[in-house]
Amino acid sequence: MRAGATTKILALALSTATLLTGCSLKEPPRQVAAVDRGEPVAVQELSDVPSLEGKTIGIAAKDILHDYSRVVYEQIQQRIEELGGKAIATQAEAKDEKHLANVENLITQAPDAIVVILGDAQTLTPALAKVDEAGIPLFTIDFQSEYSTNNVTSDNWNIGTTLARTMAEDIGGEGKILVFNGFPGVTPCRIRYESLNLVLKDYPNIEKITPELQDKYEGTIEDAKNQIQDQLRRLPEGEVDAIWSCWDMPLIGAAQAIDPLDIEGIGLYGVDAEPGALDLIQDPDSAYQFTVAQPTKSIAATSASNIARYLAGQAELVPSTSYAEPIFVTKENVEQVRSDNGI
Template sequence: MKHRLIHALLLVALVLSLAACTAVAPTAPAGEAGGAGQTKTVAVVTPYMANATTKYAIEQFEKYGKAKGWNVTVTDTNADFNLLVSRIEDAVTQKVDAIVLGMGDPAQMTKGLEAAQAAGIPVFGLDAGNGPGVVLNITSDNGQLGRETARYLAEAIGGKGNVVMFTHDPHPGVRARAEAAAAEFANYPEITVIEKKHIEVPGPVDFARSVTQDLLTAYPNDGDIAGIWAGWDEPALGATQAIEAAGRSGIVVVGIDGTDFARAEIAKGGPFIASIAQDFDGMAKQLADIIEAYFNGEKPASDSVQIPGVMVTRE
């Protein structure tokens, strides 16, 4: 009798233990995919961190991402696009939750983007470009930036004269600005674009200064060059420095970005007469919000968001 009672009690204890085990659902360790409280990792890759505006935009995005609790990493390849592809592939291998292209043309990153697509990792552009494998690109309205600065320059030189353009085709935004500016200059029959010069990055200020010095030698007379249009502020600054050092008059310069140093030059009343400000802080914040929504299952309605710029002049 006593043995039967003990046996029955042991059976009851075993049943209760099994019930307790099945009642508790297993949980994934912190940090593993699907685990509660998982920290998202967003990898930013860029070839242009040496550029002041790129650096600012990425630092703002990093700030907004970290405020959302993400682990944000930033990798710069110093204009090396082959290395950029490798860094995208590294991010894929590390199984990050999203990749952000900090400027740069997606067409030069095809292999890396294909790897991200195959792994199901979303890629977003921060003033980069659109293409296969890019969920969304947020940028300025580069057509507007190019048109308005070209129009301002054209009116400043009285609608006639020779113009030089400083471009950088590897950056899709700068390329779009230059195309729009050239189209705007074509609206003025007495304006001739006599040179289009590619500006190297990094080191655009020094490079543009050297290019301008050569241009001033090739076109030595006052009136030979009426204006210089630059696709962003740094080459505009280099051109301004060369013009002032040469003591040339009658040449005006416009840039794009509305940087602090451009505003300071414009205020001086020298050759640098205008720029157009891009809202890089707004881009960074809006992209962080878009990526957060994507993580929550909300896909963007479009693959492109464009933000208008605002002219910065002496007035």
Template sequence: MFKKRFVCVLLLLAILLAACGRGATPADDQVTVGFAAASAGWPWYATFIETLENRAKQAGWELTVLGADGDVAAQVNQIQDLIAADVDYLVIGPVDGTAIVPAVKDAHRAGIPVIIIGNTVDEEADEAISAVRVPDDYQMGKDSAELMVEALGGEGRIFVVEGLPGQPAVIARLEAYDDVFGETNIEIVDSQPANWDSTKAVEVTEAMLTRYPDIDGILSMDGSMSPGIVQVVNERGLDIPIVGLGGTASELALVKDGSVYGTTCMSPGANANAAADAIEGLIAGRNVEKFQIVPSPKTTQENADQCPGDW
């Protein structure tokens, strides 16, 4: 009898010790996620990061965010830093879809699943990527160009205020503009970068309106730049259509009051949730769809209230 009781006590003690051991080291089982952002300061990325942080908190992940401020070399180094930190999952918002390919492959070799958001990466890295959650930049460019065709009746001279030169999003949108306007009598007389910066957009717009005082319309490649463009146009007393892209809160207000003819609705919150859903699926071992487009519908006064304007 004593022997049976002694064995029971030992078993109970072993269970208690095991339970205490699990409770004492919860960090050992915590999922770590690294996010290499093109920039932590750009408005779109700021909302993306906030949403991803909320999802990480809900799921109990440890999230590390590094922002490259639009610098390709800095982003490559930051990706390598996250690989060295041995994160469990790596989310990347590329500055340049070509330059980061070797780093993406390094992450894959290290056994780290890679999730691409915001901008696409060259096909050369496809096998090293677990999931892609991006808006369709070509389609958004096409939608914006079609809005300009509608606003101008298919003819006129316009200029474009671009984002950061060389980014996949910029390249795809410019290609879409050319394809749409090539079927019309609308001519892009100039296209200059403002690097997704509202202050820079004002400077670029002022310079181009001085150079092209008889311009018929302006395409803004990003919603964060549209308010600055509207400001300059109003200061000069011009009545020309401005078409945006992105659907920031400030841009949507201008769509609603008619200052901006139309835009597209690109939600960073929706993109962040799509990325977090992909991570959750990978953690659970589910068959995660590799490529998903995050919707970004054409937006005008008629449907502007349906766009979240979350950046």
């Protein structure tokens, strides 16, 4: 069953406002005040945030290979500069060792703070311990760390469970699914995958096809396309009811494998609202059913504002985690979401 009742409820019930909270499959969301401590935070006016004049902020991003990472990377630099600060920006081209080296190189430049955007916890934690030892405040985006003063992230438990429940209900609570699972060390993907497994406990008639598929950062779309083509050749016709991924890029490749064959009954479910994914969701003939837009500009602005407050001696105003609520995108609401959010 494709684009079932649950998806239609989502399209009607979920607002496309940038930051929301309290939403579920059947419950309309409420708006959030910008100053809610530890709650989703709206982009605040620059007049509400202390100046970063004379401050240098180091930025270490894992990559800018997909739209989410690129926009966050660009926007946090812009926000720091708008607040009067200087940004030293590095990105590691999705290479873990280069990401680690970039962090260590920033330490030698003794910035007033360092921001880390995404990363593999096992690889990066030793470098973050060095940041702490150097007495440099560490801020993170989509990266949970014991050394982080503040982590700005989407509510990935909400994303993960809603993604999984929507998929499960769209296929009628039974069938077989293919799962891309290549990044257990990346916090958002780990949470979304754990949420999938948690939700599937309530859907015992849904089976994950094993072995799970391994996605990768470089050449993602073509690699995923090839993997799905192999699966379609290997598995009996009608064996696959849905394909899940913690991000959109593999599913763009999956759609490239499935859509030309005009196969009915396979739905694709991902996260990030990549422009290519939104184009496919907007196409009524594509298998792509569902993605989740994250408020990238607000995530970047919130991180910069928290840095400014902390460096201005307002640490009591900086929560350990700032949550940004997601926007759920379906075939029914995709045009409205794109129009409202400029994506």
